[in-house]
Amino acid sequence: VSKGVLSCATQEVKDLYHLLENDFLPLDVASKIHPLLMKISKLGGKLTSASSVAEVQLSQYVPSLERLATLRLLKQVSQLYQTMKIESLSQMIPFFEFSMVEKISVDAVKHKFISMKVDHMKGAVLFGNTGLESDKLQDHLAVLAESLNKARAMIYPTPKKASKLGEVLPGLGEIVDKEHKRLLARKSIIEKRKEEQERQLLEMEREEESKRQNLLKKTEEAEKKRLAAMFEQQRAERIRKEIEERELEEAQALLQETEKHLKRGKKKPILDGEKLTKQTLIERALSEQLKERQEQEKRLQKVAKTMDHLERAKREEAAPLIEAAFQRRLVEEKVLHEREQQLEVELSRQRHDGDLKEKNRLARMLENKMIFQERVISRRQAEFDQRRVEGEERIKQIIQARKQERDIKRKKIFYVRSEEERIKKMREEEEARKREEAERRRKEEAEHKAKMDEIAEKQRQRERELEEKERLRREALLGRAPEGISRPSELPAGSRTTEPVVATPAAAAAAAAAPTTGKYVPKFRLRPESSGPAPPSEPDRWGKPAPLEPDRWAAGSRAPPSQSDRWTSGSRAPPQDSDRLAGGGSRATPPDSNRFGGGSGSSKAEPWRPSRARNPQRG
DSSP states (O other): OTTSOGGGSOHHHHHHHHHHHTOOOTTTHHHHHHHHHHHHHTOEEEOOTTSSOSEEEGGGGHHHHHHHHHHHHHHHHHHHOSEEEHHHHHHHOOSSOHHHHHHHHHHHHHTTSOOEEEETTTTEEEESOOOOHHHHSTTHHHHHHHHHHHHHHHHSOOOOOOSTHHHHHHHHHHHHHHHHHHHHHHHHHHHHHHHHHHHHHHHHHHHHHHHHHHHHHHHHHHHHHHHHHHHHHHHHHHHHHHHHHHHHHHHHHHHHHHHHHHHHTSSOOOOTTSOOOHHHHHHHHHHHHHHHHHHHHHHHHHHHHHHHHHHHHHHHHHHHHHHHHHHHHHHHHHHHHHHHHHHHHHHHHHHHHHHHHHHHHHGGGHHHHHHHHHHHHHHHHHHHHHHHHHHHHHHHHHHHHHHHHHHHHHHHHHHHHHHHHHHHHHHHHHHHHHHHHHHHHHHHHHHHHHHHHHHHHHHHHHHHHHHHHHHHHHHHHTTOOOTTSOOTTTSOTTTSOOSOOOOOHHHHHHHHHSOTTOOOOOGGGSOOSTTSOOOOOOBOTTSOBOOOOOOSGGGSOOOOOOTTGGGOTTOOSOOGGGGGBOGGGOBOOOTTGGGTTTOTTOSSOOOOOOOOOOOTTTO
16 A cells, blocks of 8 residues: 555455455445455456566455455454354355354464354354353352442441541551551662672672682693693604604515515625614615616616617508508598589489479468568567657656656755855854944943043042041141141142032031140040031941931031131031032032043033042041
8 A cells, every 4th residue: 555556456446445444344344345356356357468477367366355354344343242143143244154254263263363252052152251151250259248248338337436536547648658668668678688688699609600610620721731741642652653663664674675686696695794774774775776776777778779760660661551541542532522412412403492392382371471470560569669658758757757856856955055054144143243242342341441440540539639638627627737738728829729628527527526735535525515416437347338417517507607717626617618518428519520520521421429438537
């Protein structure tokens, strides 16, 4: 089906496939399949010469399809029914008798395709579990007793005891959980102990086995070494004996050969007093063999010379005889050739006459032969043209399909590359934007930091100037002004600063309350009047001073004191510059604040950072 074979089949085969594989009709499936099988059995015919099978008849598949349909019907019926009569099942299967159906079902049950049992005594077929009835009823008494106990409990329920059950129930779950955890822990400990014991036993067995294997290996190695040494010793002994025996045999053979030569009288006899050794015998035998070989060569040369003379004489005598025999053979072969040539001419004439007669006989069929030949050639030419056209069409389809595949692949590749380039471009633009944003933010932060540093530096410089002025004023008020520093009233007009002097309320109060004698006065005695400002608070845990109290001197008359009253030690009025302090201890914006905000001509003034009042006692 996945390869599209079903689309090439006939409608009957398609309907049969859908009935067997897709539809669930246990009662009507056989009646619908039977006419389809009758139609399929009539299908078939010859195939084209291109096929490997000359003829196909679908009737050969009908028995297998009937068996398959029977199995499908039994499978569907087993899913729908538990019990069915044999007559009903036989009527549902028109293909076979019930005996054949029973054989098919036996094979299906054997291969666990279906689960069924045939009861001929009851005339029924049982589907489902095929176990014996005794297996089902083996515990029927226990089931009956359990059911009766449940019924008795429902009829006569046990009265609830008014005991401490209500008090125990809330903690019962916790007790059960604890007991369960304890049992689980005990079980885990027992299992761990068992595993440890088993591991130890396995380790001991493994060690014993290793020791035994090592001992066995050492024993085998020692035995192998002993056997190898014994084998080497035996082999050396055998070689030595063989050498001795061979030398003895050679000496005996040489001695016998020498005795044979002595018997012929060619050699002088061995003296009695001469000592015979193996080396002596070998030398004598070699000398005798050398002399014998030289004599043999001389005899062979003499015989070869005699044979040469005999062969030359024989060839001189045989030359005229060979020439005469050759001439006779030429004459005989010439006569034989003429006779065979005459016979061949006669046979050729006879064959020619027979061929003429055969030509005249077959000339009547020449027209039919040409017609048949043209018919065969035209049929084969038509088949060839048809196959060529089909092949060209198939090639065109393949080329078109491959072209479409290439186009689709090329489009996919183009789309993927375009998408990748777009994503890459977006990513690069996003990265460039982020870099530009980071660079802009960094520049803004640097500019802001530089501007704030400049403002802070100007603020610190102003605070230092204010502190210096305050210190000079306090020294002047205390009568300890240095000689090199003149009073403000005595300073020349050109040397006075044009910036207003801003003093903190605490500093002004301390300066007003300080005695002129320079004696130390505690802070709680500096302002005994109830209308005086509170002493400056200590800095908090982070080193910041607490907010100052509102300037009580600023609530009175705003008229500045005279120039002489400003520098008297007993005057309680604050200096004129203190009027510039706002209530709550905060400083008002100085009139020359534009100098610190980026120039007097700037329309956008920088924020003013108020300086905190310093403790006059801490300086």
